[in-house]
Amino acid sequence: MTVSFVIPTVDVSVLRNPSPSPSDLAPIAAQIRSACTTSGFFQITNHTMDAALVAKAFEYSRKFFSLPLDSKLAAKGQMNGYEPMGANAAAKGTLPDAKESYFVGEEGRSMSDMGIGGNVWPTDPSLPEDFKSTILAYRSQVQALSFKLYSVIALSLDLRADFFDEFLKGDASAARFLHYPPTPQDAGGRQKGIGAHTDYGGLTLLIQDGVGGLQIHPTGSLDDDDAWQDVPPVTVPSGAPPAIVCNIGDFLQLWTNGLYRSTVHRVINLSGKERYSIAYFANGGMDNEVEPIEKCVELTGGKKLFEKVTAKKHIFGRFKQSFADAQKST
Template sequence: MIARIDYLEDTESAAAPPIIDLAALNSKDAAAHQNLVDQIRKACLAKGFFQVTNHGIAQELQDAVFQQSKEFFNLTESTKSKYSQANHPNKLGYEPLRSQNFEKRTAGDLKEGFFIGRDLPLDHPYRQQNRIHCGENVVPTELASPSTFAEVTKTYHKQMTALAESILSIIAETLGLPSTYFAPFTHEAGAVLRLLHYPPQPVNSDPNERGIGAHTDFGSITILMQDDVGGLQVFDAATNSWIDVQPTPGALVVNLGNVMMRWSNDRYISNLHRVINKSGKERYSVPFFYSGKPDFEIGCLPGCEDEDGTCKYEPVTVQGWIAARHANTFKEAKGAEEISQLVKASAAVAA
């Protein structure tokens, strides 16, 4: 039996998320590897956010993804709307402006997006079962080179999947578990890439206007590539304030999602974050959401039980959890209700 870890340790709550070098990820230097584990553990406890360098994703590939994203969002609205994810059986394709509404204070979040999932053959069970974000990807034919769009995004999705699984292996170690512990969870996992475009917000716009409202991510971990415009902020429960996550050249932002927070019995934080783009510039970002195997049941990780051996949450499948969260923010606009609950949960963890 794995012993329960003492999670009560000092954290720099008011500091910005740390920048962590992943060079020691596969190092044979035990001390260097343990230092990496310790840094990530501290970040998961403090805010559930950190940036990573030496992650292995070539700058040329990152640039190519941004280029394809900009080409798509430069298409006319009528053209983009032809590829609406609302009409796709696996919810892949275009997300129009203000489709989501997390805080429910305006007409919706000031962003548009494009969903890209695992490109699966017709006979794959996930396509047969209409699994969310798993299926035949949408490739707009109006682009200068549709084949380039398909190849670049497929390559990036594949490499981000591998990176996410490597980071999960380290997160397992931070919890005193074997590095291979999450292998059943990552087998035939669901993951979605999301190209995002944020129009600039006027400086004198509605004070409630958001590029994306305060929210937590639905899955296990998110890996974000952002441009140099900025606007991403993470919530600090201890000081009740928002902290800027400054773009760092070559770095990717990593944050934990709801699945990991539930699975760790709230030991680790799925933190609130938002985007406010008052730079006067277009902002582009590319989050990669790693959900995990759709049928995998999330219960409570060994060593994360409460002192009396109980867990806060009932078991739930990954698919069930993700589908419910999408319904709340895309259809029912109940994001604000979840936010109030999650603020309380985050504050309790910080305390």
């Protein structure tokens, strides 16, 4: 029997209220809980991000990726800045991912113990003068929205709204601007825009353009290649901010002892067009420890299914593996 998911679209306009009460948030918390216990994916509309800023960030992303390669490579840093095509492989046994990206973390911050340098800004004179300020404004807005969503997720687990606040202290999460050219079809099916993977951290917020290509796997059994399910872009009214795809990462699966699902997904761009998206990985502070929440352990049978781990160890380990797998595949 073919398994498929309903990926709900949740109207989160209540988050525009500066101080919504738990009762105000209860209806969207219930919808998010339902999504997180099934597909691990949901889309939100009528959120707090500014539509004009989002459009401008996409425009500037396209301008950056259209630069000559030398200009883009000049903005390459230590796991920040520009990441060229084929730099990593999200899935083992595949060709390197057919994408290029540009990472932006908290301005002025580096994490030398993880080999992560500070932001690196392009200097090509053809880019708009407000390139940097626009990209940082985008990151700031999506970070603020992610904090609100963590509060709703806490309520969805019948926890205090501020349950994840300690984890979010010292947050240096990155926005990743992505460009996927049409995926080559002469690679025996081994090359994707990004191969099958789960997200490393807590919560991902993704804005995609209208091209499509994001897919999830309902069972995670990748031998069944016919089971991949599209996550199509949601159409919103003119002038409204675009829908945001939200998905649970490994940390929330661990916290909830498997109650919430970190689902395998990939991107394969078969449209024949250029695809652009912006992901924000809301991963909190890197020195925080993550372990199953006692209430969730009780709800899932009483046995802890995951060991305690630091955010730094888990994320850094996954990153290193993806770069190593790319080297093996070339």
